[in-house]
Amino acid sequence: MDKLRGVLDFCIHHQTVLSYSFVSLLTAASEHIFSSVVFKCPCNSGNMLYGSIFLIVPAFILFLLGYVVNPKTWYLLTGVCSLDKRAICARYRRTLVLVTASASVAPVTWVAVALLGASFYECAASGNSLIKNIMCKDKGQQCQDLVAKIPCNPKFSEEVSKEALSLQAQSQLIGWLLIVVIMAIALISTCVKRCCSPVSYLQHKFQATYLKKEEEVFERKVQEHATRLAERNVDDFFGDTDPASFTTPSNTDWQNISLLYTFNPQKQYYSMLHAYVNEKRGSSNRVMQGDQNLLVSELVDETSARESGF
Structure with a gap:
């Protein structure tokens, strides 16, 4: 019983981090299922659209759901149209920022995990004309056709360019960069907010x-x-x-x-x-x-x- 009580106390005292961790793990698991079961890159001219949809649309849906399930969203909206006092608008905006930050946990996790997995980015990037031109500089149309087929056969990546970073490597670098930027923003904003606090x-x-x-x-x-x-x-x-x-x-x-x-x-x-x-x-x-x-x-x-x- 003492061990069970200790576990319950731990869960109660760490409920915020545990809830965010659970959301992140659930999102990562969902992304893995999508990328391995549902996602099938067409390896043609539709790569850009297909890969971008799988990378961005689920993140946007999770972002909207983050607003819907957050009680503070409805706290802000309920009766707000009947308020004539513009002086409180700044307070509502600041609270909206907090709600937005909370709602961003799942979509940011989705994008970061998807970039580290590289499947969605590899498909989308292989259909992008700019990336094709960079990878196939002075190599003609045949090289660009091979780039579109890289998601279906990774061996084509070596045939296209041995010197440039592969699409998977690019995706993973962007994913880690996104994680570092988000962590830095969270740390800096927390420090600034604490420094500006009017109370001890x-x-x-x-x-x-x-x-x-x-x-x-x-x-x-x-x-x-x-x-x-x-x-x-x-x-x-x-x-x-x-x-x-x-x-x-x-x-x-x-x-x-x-x-x-x-x-x-x-x-x-x-x-x-x-x-x-x-x-x-x-x-x-x-x-x-x-x-x-x-x-x-x-x-x-x-x-x-x-x-x-x-």
């Missing part, structure tokens, strides 16, 4: 813990409140009695706590709900006018990553 590391950690607990308590209270309201309405329907009074937050209240909150060092509210409770009802929009260096949504993402050891 310990306060940052406290905020994250508060937000996590607030979400847990809020979800529990929502269930309890909705259950009591449902029971009251159903009892009244079957009992034919006047319904008892029941207090429910107004639409304005819900909208106020649903806005994206930016941490304000002067007031030190840790969420929109925290600010709303401490300010008078109906005037909580005032707390939106604060420091824009740290969004609460950014804090949640950083916390999950930090708990995972990153």
Whole structure:
């Protein structure tokens, strides 16, 4: 039991990295199945189109699915058309960047693994006129015809050019370059964001813990409140009695706590709900006018990553 509890604790504390790792592994496995079972390069003039579709279209589909399955996407979109305040647009854009980065995990994995596998790129590149001209410089049309057949018979690659890099080598180099660039961008952006944070590391950690607990308590209270309201309405329907009074937050209240909150060092509210409770009802929009260096949504993402050891 102790070992099982230890495994569960490890999974809980590292759920963000484990989820991204699972998505990456699943994407890599899917790419391997596609390249070995489904993908068959035609080895003719249609190589460029066929290979490009298998390389790009699945990545684009995974990118869209990343938006669809991310709850923050719907958090941003729900009711946004009814908001007349342009001042919060910057906050929505910054959160959209976070959602986009999360949605990019699967498609980037697909492209990187596909490039390392080289099948899709080799097929697409062998049909590209520019690459044909480079590989068959001063060798005539027969050489270009051989380039289109390289995906079906790798021996043609040596006949075309022994000095130039093979299409597979080109693909793998591009794949590793893509991985290095993505890792560098992720590291630099994380460092810059941490350097610009308006709070210290310990306060940052406290905020994250508060937000996590607030979400847990809020979800529990929502269930309890909705259950009591449902029971009251159903009892009244079957009992034919006047319904008892029941207090429910107004639409304005819900909208106020649903806005994206930016941490304000002067007031030190840790969420929109925290600010709303401490300010008078109906005037909580005032707390939106604060420091824009740290969004609460950014804090949640950083916390999950930090708990995972990153």
